[in-house]
Amino acid sequence: MNLAMALEMAAECHPQRIAVSSGGLHLSYADLLTAARAGAEVIRDAKVAYLGVLDVNSPAVPIALFAAAYAGVPYVPMNYRLTRPELESLLRRIAPALLISDEVVLAPLEVPSGVKVMLRGEFQRLALSFTPEPVSAPGAPHDTAIQLFTSGTTGKPKAAVLRHQNLMSYVLGTVEFASAGEDDAILIAVPPYHIAGISAVLSSTYAGRRMVQLPNFDAATWLRLCRTENVTNAFVVPTMLSRIVDHLEQEGGRAGVPSLRAIAYGGGKMPLAVIELAMRHFPGVDFTNAYGLTETSSTICLLGPDDHRSGFESQDPRVRRRLASVGRPVPTIELQVRGERGDVLAPGQAGEIFVRGEQVAGEYLEQGSLLDSDGWFPTRDRGQIDEFGYVYLEGRADDVIVRGGENISPGEIEDVLLEHPAVSDVAVVAVPDRQWGEAVGAVVVFKDGAEATDAELQDWVKQRLRSSRVPTVIRRLDQLPYNEMGKVLRRVLKQQFADVSS
């Protein structure tokens, strides 16, 4: 059970098939395998404990991922959009390391001692410059394959540990080997440091699918690459799909991507309006919602194309609401919703989502394993399962508002406020309250030219939810703070309320 096995099988089965297309460069699966083994020699020569990557997508990324497996060191892709102190702190945490990066990203940084820098182009050139002995990957299935720093939307980034057996269990459990056709191509727009960026490389390799890389996402380039590279599959985060749809609405034209057959999305909550518009603009395309976490080696639940179509077309509200669900657990994952006392809840009751399965790592370098004695991992996501087994998420457990002992999920209030005709975006957070401990605070963004008073918004919620859900404090912003993957920075919003009340 080593990541390298997926590449060896692909290179054995279809050596001449193109593995990576990036800016005019094409590498076959045989090339990628040779480059990974050569890259491993570069890493071994550096005598380091980690291989860091601080860069956008390029052919160096899949080479580095597999090269680290052959060198027997963890692969650590990092977020190049972090601030200088944040990045320098992460780099100190992986020293001694070899760092593959780019001049633009490196320019503002003072690279800590123990971190040897190699430019992306140089690593790629070296890895493609010779053919090493075809060695096997060292180590055991339990060895760390990848270490990913969490996004840190709630605090200091934690180092999530993913072992070879976790990642390979995910791939073997969800992907049929060599299932991609000769002409299949996936457009990879998620950055390398996101778990979806990693699973895209592993799943595509195992399926034998060509990876087309888009280093810096924008809607127009995404659509153009779909056309020029005859892309058949794509994975996007909700923000990307939202921008693609906005672009098409503004241009007023057709998407014009006849080769595109499937779009998978995940990595955050998809607004209903966005997915409905997307299905209108891409009528022949299969949509799949993938819910997963870094700590679970990516996808644990799927809402497939059939559910999207029936949800889109149905007049039955129970079927229609499925578009807002993350679907059902994949066959290799067990899922439970538990209450505060750890009791397993019945369908329709909201609680914390727990999962179990071989792909579930649930482990941080600093804290160790978070799995309980039976192997269950607390996702810290709140949600519920309906009578048909579909899972509905209600936000992070850490974002729950505890008002006088009552647990309130921001998600249900946000959903209601988003339906208000004047509201274009909203985030609900806990605000300090003398009487209740915490109260409901809402930050709203209005549509262009629209307005609503506090009383109007409070009435709107009161008519639809229990009175404890009515926001006591409402603030207005021109836009909400998001991180680059489309997650609302609730920490920032909470801080603003704290400043006001103190």
Next chain:
Amino acid sequence: MRLLKAGTRAKCAVCDTEVMVVRTVPAEVALTCGGVEMVAMDAAKTPGAHAGTAGQVALVGKRYVNAADAVELLCTKGGKGELAVDGEALSVKQTKALPSSD
């Protein structure tokens, strides 16, 4: 006969077949390809032939299970022999195709 673990890889001593153990039983088993016991990945090949010529070949990427669904192998390199555990021929596991999610 040997004790296998999930993740253990083995190869046929005769043909090209290679497998990885996905699931197994907590007991020693005889893992064979074409009737010949499979060996460790770093072991030398033995010149010779499969004990039997009947049966199916091993196909890369396919999962092979016994009737009790207790032992499961992934064929990581295709070959010409039939995979078996303790003399019981393994069959190809039928998997339900999932939509591509990444």
